[in-house]
Amino acid sequence: MQKFINSLWYRKKIARYLYCLYPLTLIFYIIIHIRKLIYKLIATSIKKPIIIVGNLNLGGGGKTPVVIYLAKMLQQKNYKVGIISRGYKSQHKKKYFIVKKNSHPSLTGDEALLIKQKTLCPVVISKNRVLAAKKLIENYTVDVIISDDGLQHYLLFRNIEIIVVDGKKKFGNSQLLPLGPLREPLSRLHKADFVFSNNQNILNIIKNKYKQNNTYLLLQNLVYCYNKDQHRKKLSEFKNKTVHAVAGIANPENFFQQLQIFGINIIKHAFADHYNYKNDDLDFNDNLDILLTEKDAIKCKLKNNFWIVKYDIKIIDFENFYLKLFNKINKK
Numbered sequence: 557m558q559k560f561i562n563s564l565w566y567r568k569k570i571a572r573y574l575y576c577l578y579p580l581t582l583i584f585y586i587i588i589h590i591r592k593l594i595y596k597l598i599a600t601s602i603k604k605p606i607i608i609v610g611n612l613n614l615g616g617g618g619k620t621p622v623v624i625y626l627a628k629m630l631q632q633k634n635y636k637v638g639i640i641s642r643g644y645k646s647q648h649k650k651k652y653f654i655v656k657k658n659s660h661p662s663l664t665g666d667e668a669l670l671i672k673q674k675t676l677c678p679v680v681i682s683k684n685r686v687l688a689a690k691k692l693i694e695n696y697t698v699d700v701i702i703s704d705d706g707l708q709h710y711l712l713f714r715n716i717e718i719i720v721v722d723g724k725k726k727f728g729n730s731q732l733l734p735l736g737p738l739r740e741p742l743s744r745l746h747k748a749d750f751v752f753s754n755n756q757n758i759l760n761i762i763k764n765k766y767k768q769n770n771t772y773l774l775l776q777n778l779v780y781c782y783n784k785d786q787h788r789k790k791l792s793e794f795k796n797k798t799v800h801a802v803a804g805i806a807n808p809e810n811f812f813q814q815l816q817i818f819g820i821n822i823i824k825h826a827f828a829d830h831y832n833y834k835n836d837d838l839d840f841n842d843n844l845d846i847l848l849t850e851k852d853a854i855k856c857k858l859k860n861n862f863w864i865v866k867y868d869i870k871i872i873d874f875e876n877f878y879l880k881l882f883n884k885i886n887k888k
Contacts, residue, residue: 562615565728565737574735581735588708588732588740595710600686604638604693605700605885607716610707612744613737616806616829617722620667620851621776622752623704625869626718627675630700633882638698640688641668642705643681645830652682652691661855666830669854671704685712700885708739716884717748720774721762723755725807742766749884750877770880773872778814781847781865784858791865794847795819799863800840802848804831804855811849811865822847831855838862 564571607626611617627637643653646665655664655672664672664681672679678696682688685706692701703709707717721727728737745751745766752774753759759771782788796819803811804827815822823844827833833856838846845861853864871877 562737565731566725567729570729570731570735577735581732584732584734585741592710599711599713601713602686602689602693602701604689604698605716606689606712606714607700607702607718607885608706608714609702609718609720610705611720611722612707612740612742613722613725613727614733614739615737617725618720618752618754618774618776618806619705620671621867621869622718622720622774623702624671624674625871626702627671627677629878630702631675631677635699635885636697637675637677638692638696638701639671639675639677639679640685640692640701640703640706641665641671641679641681642683642685643668644705645832646681648681651684652680652687654691654695655679655681662832666851666855667704670851673854674850685709715887716750716881718750718752719745719748721751721753721755721758722807723753723758724810726755726758750881752871770877772877775870775872777868777870778818778865779868781863783860783863789863791815791818791820794845797821798823798844800825800838800844800846802838802846802852803827804833804852805829805849815847815865820847827852 564574609619609623611619630637643665646663648663655668657673659669661669668679668681678692680688680692685703689701692698727742730736730742732738745762746768749770751762751768751771754774754776756773759773762768762771778791780788780790798821801812801815801822802825806829808826812822812824845863847863847865850864
């Protein structure tokens, strides 16, 4: 059902029979503006700088890799970083949950656990971002807090907002829910502190139409892969070989296409975003290597022929972004 709805949302033209949803979209528009106004009046301010990394579209859009990148960058500058997240699809029954490196992904959700393992930062998950931030400060010494998602969680006061735009999905039909995939109007872009995308054309449109000057091209390249024993391989070593490519992420085609750039013959296996793998899901009855994303790997029982693909992120015009970001952090 979700795939069908997405196919309607991401068409160039709105399907005729979707226009019956326009009254609901109008109601949604009114609600989000009233909600934003109320929450800003009662928003809770935390004593540490808060960086929100979010997007306008419903569903994934590359937020988690940006959170990991920012956390590592700040750590290199000797900042003590804490991270909060909703912990999407986490099954813990508590009001909040402190993520450990060896936590089970069913308790934390895949993204929160991946963030913990990749950054080693303290990570607290809760549907209530204010509670998560407070518990983070109570339990750890932190200089700055990054929120994975939460752009629309206005009850938490934020110092810096970063919106991530998927350059391939873009904004679909550019309509608010339920007529389209947007959680807020596109005019929201010019109010953010920074906008990232992996598509320069999208950034140019955002600059010209929405007067957002702080836009940055975000390159996410596949660089190498490693197995459960941490043995590394260059992806070029798989050139002309046939492998199984597994992706349970927001946009599996991005992953598949980047593998094909290396000349790898792939057998595609696209699963739903945040899919919880069963033991036999990746039994393909052959001896071919299996390449999968880091987000998928933490939910799988790894075997000798499983290779986890590593992304490398690079921000074009990094120095400019770096100076503006640290100026904003230090204003807190």
